[in-house]
Amino acid sequence: MGTDDLRNRTAGTGRRVVRAACPHDCPDTCAMEITVENGRAVEVRGGDMPFTEGTLCTKVSKYLERVYAPDRVLHPLRRVGPKGPGARYERVSWDEALDTIAARFAEIAAEDPQQILPYSYAGTMGLVQYSSMDRRFFHRLGASLLERTICSSAGKAGIKLALGGSVGMDPERFDEARLILIWGSNPIVSNLHCWTRMQEAKRRGAKLVIIDPWRNLTAEKCHQHVRIMPGTDGALVLAIMHVIIGEGLHDREYVAAHTLGFDELCEHVQRFPPQWAAPICGLEVAEIVTLAREYATTEPAAIRLNYGMQRCAGGASAARAIALLPALVGAWRHPGGGVVLSTSDHYHFDHAALERPDLIRGRPRAINMSAIGDALLEAEPPVRAIYVYNSNPVAVAPESRKVVAGFARDDLFCVVHDVFLTDTADYADIVLPATTQLEHFDVHKSYGHLYVLANNPAIARQGEAKPNSEVFRLLAQRMGFDEACLQDSDEEICRQALAKQDMDWASLKETGWRRLHLPERFAPFAEGGFPTASGKCDFASDAAVAAGASRLPEYVPPREAASSNPELAKRFPLAFVSPPARNFLNTSFANLPFALASEKEPTLDIHADDAEARGVRDGDVVRIHNDRGAFRARARVGTKARRGVVVAPSVWWRKLSPDGENANAVTSQALTDLGGGATFYDCLVEVTRAESSPPS
Numbered sequence: 057m058g059t060d061d062l063r064n065r066t067a068g069t070g071r072r073v074v075r076a077a078c079p080h081d082c083p084d085t086c087a088m089e090i091t092v093e094n095g096r097a098v099e100v101r102g103g104d105m106p107f108t109e110g111t112l113c114t115k116v117s118k119y120l121e122r123v124y125a126p127d128r129v130l131h132p133l134r135r136v137g138p139k140g141p142g143a144r145y146e147r148v149s150w151d152e153a154l155d156t157i158a159a160r161f162a163e164i165a166a167e168d169p170q171q172i173l174p175y176s177y178a179g180t181m182g183l184v185q186y187s188s189m190d191r192r193f194f195h196r197l198g199a200s201l202l203e204r205t206i207c208s209s210a211g212k213a214g215i216k217l218a219l220g221g222s223v224g225m226d227p228e229r230f231d232e233a234r235l236i237l238i239w240g241s242n243p244i245v246s247n248l249h250c251w252t253r254m255q256e257a258k259r260r261g262a263k264l265v266i267i268d269p270w271r272n273l274t275a276e277k278c279h280q281h282v283r284i285m286p287g288t289d290g291a292l293v294l295a296i297m298h299v300i301i302g303e304g305l306h307d308r309e310y311v312a313a314h315t316l317g318f319d320e321l322c323e324h325v326q327r328f329p330p331q332w333a334a335p336i337c338g339l340e341v342a343e344i345v346t347l348a349r350e351y352a353t354t355e356p357a358a359i360r361l362n363y364g365m366q367r368c369a370g371g372a373s374a375a376r377a378i379a380l381l382p383a384l385v386g387a388w389r390h391p392g393g394g395v396v397l398s399t400s401d402h403y404h405f406d407h408a409a410l411e412r413p414d415l416i417r418g419r420p421r422a423i424n425m426s427a428i429g430d431a432l433l434e435a436e437p438p439v440r441a442i443y444v445y446n447s448n449p450v451a452v453a454p455e456s457r458k459v460v461a462g463f464a465r466d467d468l469f470c471v472v473h474d475v476f477l478t479d480t481a482d483y484a485d486i487v488l489p490a491t492t493q494l495e496h497f498d499v500h501k502s503y504g505h506l507y508v509l510a511n512n513p514a515i516a517r518q519g520e521a522k523p524n525s526e527v528f529r530l531l532a533q534r535m536g537f538d539e540a541c542l543q544d545s546d547e548e549i550c551r552q553a554l555a556k557q558d559m560d561w562a563s564l565k566e567t568g569w570r571r572l573h574l575p576e577r578f579a580p581f582a583e584g585g586f587p588t589a590s591g592k593c594d595f596a597s598d599a600a601v602a603a604g605a606s607r608l609p610e611y612v613p614p615r616e617a618a619s620s621n622p623e624l625a626k627r628f629p630l631a632f633v634s635p636p637a638r639n640f641l642n643t644s645f646a647n648l649p650f651a652l653a654s655e656k657e658p659t660l661d662i663h664a665d666d667a668e669a670r671g672v673r674d675g676d677v678v679r680i681h682n683d684r685g686a687f688r689a690r691a692r693v694g695t696k697a698r699r700g701v702v703v704a705p706s707v708w709w710r711k712l713s714p715d716g717e718n719a720n721a722v723t724s725q726a727l728t729d730l731g732g733g734a735t736f737y738d739c740l741v742e743v744t745r746a747e748s749s750p751p752s
Contacts, residue, residue: 070094074514075103075568078116079185079493080641081178081207083227083398083504084249086112087569088119090494090514097123097494097515105569107228107505108249114638115645122648123492123518128475130519133487139464141711143482150520153486154527157443158534160469161197164440169198170420171440175428177204179446179474179644182498182511183410183553184546185524186446191411193528196537200439201422203732206453208398208503210733211366214375215397217600217730220587224379224396225358225388226578227505231256232392233358235350236264239378240289240365242272245638247504250360257392263354265347267292268364269633270661270703271696282347283698285338286631286737287368287614292344293377294611295333297325299348300384306352307386314584315383317596317608324608336611336619338700352385356393363397364635368738370612372730376600377609383593388581398503401587402572402580405501406556410549412541426734427725428453432462441469445490445524448643450479452707454723454734457685473527476647479710489521496523497546499553499564506572508557510550510565525549603730612729616740618700628682628740630666630702634719637705646709658689658713660704661697662743672745679746680704682739685721688714688746702743 076088087103100119102110122128132153133145164171174194180186203209212222230236230253243251251274258264264278267289275281284292300306301322311318330344337344351357359378366375379395387393408414423431423439428449432439442463453459463470463483472484481487495518498511522530525546532542544552551561557572564570581593588594596607613620617631636642639651646652660678672678674693679686680702689704697703708718723736 074512075510075565076493076514077182077498077500077509077511078112079180079182079498079500079511080116080644081181082113082641083247083502084108084113085181085500085502085504085507085509086116086249087509088112088116092514095515103568105507105509106571107507109252111249113248115641115651118648118650121650122475122645123494125476125648127477128518129477129487129489130521131489132520135485139466139483141482141716145487150522153488154530154534156486157471158531160441162535165197168437170200171437172197172199173423173439173442174199174202175425175442175444175449176202176446177206177425180493180498182500183405184498184549185496187407188410188549189525189528189542189544190445192415192542193532193537195412195415196532196539196542197535198417198420200420203422203424205424205426205727205732206734208363208733209731210371210728211361211363211375211397211731213603213731214366214372215379217376217597217603217605218379218594221401222398222503223401223580223587224399225394225580226391227396227399228253229391229577230254230358230360231260232390233257233356234262235354235357236262237351237357237359238264238266238274238278239359239361240268241360241362242268242274242635243360244273244277246636247360247362250504254360263350269631269698269701270635272635273638282339282343285336285617286633286701287370287617288337288619289365290370290374290377290609290611291328291333291336292339293374293381294325294328294609295330295344296348296351296381297321297384298328299330299345300352301325303349305349306384310386310389311384314581314586314592316590316592316594320608321595328611336613338698351381355387356390357382357385357387358393359395361395361397364737366728367734367736369615369726369729369735371728371733371735373605373610373612380593380595380609388579390582391577391579394579394581399506400501400503402506402574403501403508404556405553409552409555415539424727424732425449426454426727426732429455429458429462430725432465432468433458440467443471443473444480444484445473448474448478448480450483451643451710451718452720454720454736455684455725456710456718456720458725473524478643482711488527489519491517491521491523495521497550499550499561506574506578507569508554508559508564508572509569510561512565605730614738615726615735616724616738621740624740628742629700630741630743631700632680632702632704632722632739632741633737634704634706634723640707643707643709646707647712652712655705658687658704658708658718659692660689660702660743661692661694662702663695663697663699664693665699666702666743667691667693670743670745672743677746678743680722680741680743682722682741684724685717687717687719687721702741
């Protein structure tokens with residue numbers, strides 16, 4: 057059968073149903089089915105992949121508003137006039153746009169190709185459009201390497217020291233747990249299908265405990281909310297270990313057989329009793345003791361760890377410590393026990409074949425994307441050209457005053473390849489129209505389940521849009537790069553990605569999804585076998601020492617907190633976090649009418665006591681500020697934020713915000729202890745009343 061026959065699941069009706077995959081930065085990586093009539097997509101619904109079970113989140117269920125948005129970029133554009141908000145563009149041909157880019161790249165590369173920087177992240181998570189032809193092109197060019205750290209690198213670094221990689225329990229088994237710790241996560245918003253399994257566990261009698269500074273939507277539905285201060289998770293874990301070991305609640309048999317360094321850990325954690333951790337974390341001693349005892353004595357116990365808790369100075373160390381808990385109590389014995397931050401290393405895609413690091417010539421420098429503001433303003437040699445795709449750094453990168461100043465440089469040649477004229481596109485010399493997920497091939501793994509998914513194009517490309525992969529093939533041709541891999545088709549790349557997965561692309565794109573070759577009831581470390589050098593869960597780690605960390609888990613305090621930086625806290629006494637708004641996904645969807653209508657305006661949750669001390673009433677416009685910058689939001693006074701913490705659901709496009717700023721006006725470019733990650737939630741601010749209408 058041909059591909060069209062395979063796609064046609066309503067024969068005789070003139071309709072086709074096409075199997076696809078959600079491309080966005082979410083652990084669920086949902087299967088989708090796209091109904092097409094007369095060449096136009098008319099419905100997006102969930103596919104029949106077991107983990108996502110036919111449902112989509114509220115954002116992606118409205119995906120057609122993104123595909124057919126009236127303000128979508130459909131043709132190549134060249135800026136005329138100055139950079140910045142309100143920038144004007146004229147339409148040009150693809151040939152003219154590509155010739156311009158190739159000529160500028162060739163000119164700069166002749167002097168030093170490291171002066172060219174790619175900037176991308178997870179605007180699409182497919183292996184073709186996220187990490188294949190783009191990497192090949194920039195590797196061959198000799199451009200600076202980009203350290204893609206803005207979301208998850210600290211947590212991954214910490215988990216690797218404990219478990220050997222980004223591995224963990226099967227999220228499909230959360231419904232078997234009797235106790236679930238939801239740590240630094242809001243799964244109703246960002247992990248919906250894991251939440252449905254947690255709800256099923258709750259119906260069966262499981263206790264749900266959330267550890268988070270903010271009473272988010274998930275916290276409202278849990279049995280217990282541990283309202284920790286931001287960045288102090290590592291202190292809490294050490295105190296939990298102190299109680300478990302001190303009271304003899306650990307699993308002696310599992311510890312003896314499958315862990316390394318327990319005797320050292322026993323001595324180490326004696327220094328960290330709950331009485332030490334409680335004032336640091338903003339918790340009661342009894343709360344810590346009870347949590348430790350319940351975790352150690354409930355079988356099976358599961359931890360859903362997410363990336364919110366690792367966006368602080370000690371993020372990697374905290375993730376490492378949390379990942380050690382299941383081995384301490386033997387939770388890995390059960391499919392419904394253990395911990396999961398990411399399932400990504402359960403996959404075995406051939407990333408070397410996809411990205412071709414062998415094409416790299418010389419030793420180009422690496423630039424950390426989380427410090428792009430400093431890089432654009434201070435790097436030597438300077439960054440003279442930047443190519444932005446799958447990202448919107450002017451809105452999402454920290455310390456936006458510096459980011460904006462860097463992109464505003466007249467001598468910076470900037471290309472943006474996107475679906476919309478984002479905040480970053482306002483600073484571009486050339487804007488290229490990108491395809492949406494309904495218009496190209498891709499293959500997807502997940503960081504929140506154990507299935508591989510195929511994405512088939514459902515409709516013709518809109519306007520003159522092109523996928524990332526095709527643009528880099530065309531640029532390679534123009535620059536005279538003759539390596540054969542630089543002309544591989546998208547479907548050839550899909551086949552290359554699957555080679556080590558023992559899956560066939562032709563059958564995968566027909567069925568839409570396939571589970572990894574793992575047992576249905578999967579307990580990855582019931583018999584040990586961790587992917588560490590020792591083969592055990594490493595309480596004491598030589599790899600940690602080699603990485604510049606401590607041999608045993610440590611608490612690395614926030615840089616900006618009253619407990620660790622009292623002088624700064626005198627001026628800026630409120631801890632600040634900016635978790636995802638329900639209807640946004642970073643800045644994806646944040647320009648669409650349905651999302652803006654739901655979110656209405658930037659808001660700040662502030663505790664009633666903190667508001668009263670500042671003369672702030674519910675509904676006031678407030679100014680959130682520190683030495684890095686300021687932005688405004690509407691105050692929501694109550695108890696959703698704990699005392700001493702303010703919360704701004706994010707990320708708003710700057711140009712769609714009332715004052716042209718967003719939460720990243722106040723966040724820091726400082727990096728995490730390991731992994732070079734961003735520290736968005738390691739931030740102190742002050743809040744004051746502002747005029748009801750911000751000045752223009």
